């Protein structure tokens with residue numbers, strides 16, 4: 421049994437039942453990372469929200485999402501709340517909206533732990549400082565006492581990653597976690613995620629095949645709510661089958677980069693220019 425099993429997931433919205441996700445199926449093993457790529461509106465975010473039980477009320481869902489064998493579709497909200505932040509967590513694109521602007525960062529990280537593990541309350545401050553340091557925040561004591569608006573975009577995303585990982589969830593969903601960041605910080609955050617997601621299952625939603633190639637072993641390509649192609653990332657890059665994937669790879673010129681080597685970023689050009 422895979423850690424995550426999504427079968428025939430279909431999601432539509434509103435009274436007209438406009439279909440956003442159409443019979444999507446995939447599995448994820450315990451230590452596997454799957455990238456979901458596709459253009460804007462292809463259904464990537466809606467798929468990932470279904471996996472963490474965060475779809476809005478106007479969503480109609482059919483099919484199955486099983487986490488460690490437990491069915492999440494139709495699961496009561498109270499039970500979903502027990503899972504969220506503990507067994508499955510999410511890193512969003514825009515940390516400013518995911519963080520509470522009125523609460524100090526350290527307290528927000530601590531509350532995720534306290535919510536699910538009251539027995540760890542005693543040592544929570546040390547645990548929070550430890551996590552903030554681990555995700556690369558240089559001055560964790562000061563940052564713990566700061567409000568989100570006092571942090572840079574990169575620090576906020578690191579704090580959000582600390583929140584998402586603090587309970588060591590088996591599955592982490594990353595929805596465009598680096599899109600809002602400048603290229604240098606983007607690369608640092610990807611390197612951090614690459615290390616911290618080891619041994620966990622991860623769904624990595626992105627419109628950027630280069631980003632997915634850096635951190636995932638497999639990729640699923642979505643178009644108009646369907647998965648049109650899926651496979652090991654290097655295989656899909658070398659031999660794309662679907663015309664949409666072929667176009668995506670041609671436009672990214674990703675085939676020019678040898679396997680295992682990172683795609684050049686704008687930062688590389690800046691670094692080259694500075695030498």
Ligand SMILES: Nc1ncnc2c1ncn2[C@@H]1O[C@H](COP(=O)(O)OP(=O)(O)OP(=O)(O)O)[C@@H](O)[C@H]1O
Nearest residue numbers: 433440458459460461462463464465466467476627
């Ligand atoms: N709450 C909602 N109510 C109605 N339609 C919605 C809702 N949320 C998403 N949709 C629709 O579902 C479809 C898929 O959206 P989704 O956000 O999953 O796309 P995406 O691939 O993640 O795009 P992006 O890269 O821009 O985030 C879109 O047509 C969108 O308009």
